[in-house]
Amino acid sequence: xxxxxxxxxxxxxxxxxxxxxxxxxxxxxxxxxxxxxxxxxxxxxxxxxxxxxxxxxxxxxxxxxxxxxxxxxxxxxxxxxxxxxxxxxxxxxxxxxxxxxxxxxxxxxxxxxxxxxxxxxxxxxxxxxxxxx
Amino acid sequence: xxxxxxxxxxxxxxxxxxxxxxxxxxxxxxxxxxxxxxxxxxxxxxxxxxxxxxxxxxxxxxxxxxxxxxxxxxxxxxxxxxxxxxxxxxxxxxxxxxxxxxxxxxxxxxxxxxxxxxxxxxxxxxxxxxxxx
DNA sequence: CAGCTAGTTTGATGGTTGTCGTACAAAGCG
DNA sequence: CGCTTTGTACGACAACCATCAAACTAGCTG
Numbered sequence: 001x002x003x004x005x006x007x008x009x010x011x012x013x014x015x016x017x018x019x020x021x022x023x024x025x026x027x028x029x030x031x032x033x034x035x036x037x038x039x040x041x042x043x044x045x046x047x048x049x050x051x052x053x054x055x056x057x058x059x060x061x062x063x064x065x066x067x068x069x070x071x072x073x074x075x076x077x078x079x080x081x082x083x084x085x086x087x088x089x090x091x092x093x094x095x096x097x098x099x100x101x102x103x104x105x106x107x108x109x110x111x112x113x114x115x116x117x118x119x120x121x122x123x124x125x126x127x128x129x130x131x132x133x
Numbered sequence: 134x135x136x137x138x139x140x141x142x143x144x145x146x147x148x149x150x151x152x153x154x155x156x157x158x159x160x161x162x163x164x165x166x167x168x169x170x171x172x173x174x175x176x177x178x179x180x181x182x183x184x185x186x187x188x189x190x191x192x193x194x195x196x197x198x199x200x201x202x203x204x205x206x207x208x209x210x211x212x213x214x215x216x217x218x219x220x221x222x223x224x225x226x227x228x229x230x231x232x233x234x235x236x237x238x239x240x241x242x243x244x245x246x247x248x249x250x251x252x253x254x255x256x257x258x259x260x261x262x263x264x265x266x
Numbered sequence: 267c268a269g270c271t272a273g274t275t276t277g278a279t280g281g282t283t284g285t286c287g288t289a290c291a292a293a294g295c296g
Numbered sequence: 297c298g299c300t301t302t303g304t305a306c307g308a309c310a311a312c313c314a315t316c317a318a319a320c321t322a323g324c325t326g
């Protein structure tokens with residue numbers, strides 16, 4: 001492992017698999033990560049997410065997302081900066097990310113959100129207004 | 134159990150969970166089932182699919198799809214008729230099914246389908262966009 | 267340098283999943 | 297009535313997965 005040029009392994013755009021992406025997004029923790037990553041184009045560190053899991057689990061989830069091609073990870077110092085691979089995803093699976101993100105936004109949380117879901121569907125588009133303060 | 138009045142259990146429309154749907158669709162066998170089910174609105178028997186698994190596995194996959202709310206199963210004689218719950222899915226997760234189906238169509242099979250993918254993308258877009266009206 | 271911070275690696279664990287084979291049940295056909 | 301067809305139920309099993317704790321690495325900082 002002496003190679004200092006150790007770039008973290010990311011799948012190529014043509015290598016993206018639908019099954020892997022769907023599986024990556026089927027976990028609530030990972031879906032939350034992606035949802036948070038989707039609002040704003042900036043880079044997020046792993047620690048900037050309020051996830052209900054330990055660091056090791058966090059590492060695992062980010063790895064799954066990265067290997068599925070959903071996110072890109074870039075090392076900077078001790079921190080790892082994560083970005084959504086939106087353009088690659090959109091190029092390969094047009095509309096998939098937005099649709100899932102939208103569905104997650106309108107149906108996340110519990111099961112009694114029917115009313116809120118409806119309003120959200122009708123009113124919210126693209127820009128995220130929900131931010132836990 | 135043996136109760137003959139056993140209506141097969143299906144989740145209600147408001148009960149559909151995004152994670153469960155994504156997970157159900159993340160398996161290649163199940164994705165193929167759904168894709169085959171999606172072309173034409175008719176009912177398919179379980180045996181009408183050319184699946185590379187045994188009957189028991191088939192039963193399992195159909196059960197997963199049913200419990201995720203993706204398909205509806207109706208008993209008729211010894212056969213079980215399966216239909217896609219397209220309206221329920223569309224109502225709860227607008228565009229999700231079409232987008233995934235489209236992505237599956239353009240990237241399924243092998244890995245060398247770039248040309249077919251391009252044509253399909255150019256031609257069939259439009260249904261998966263968000264509906265504002 | 268010592269300590270802190272951010273995150274990985276390893277190993278373990280309990281749960282889930284996809285797969286199968288065999289046994290079973292019900293409907294229909296000879 | 298028996299046999300075939302269509303599919304389920306029941307274990308069983310290997311693989312995988314999400315999770316954690318503990319040990320570790322590598323930058324940054326006082």
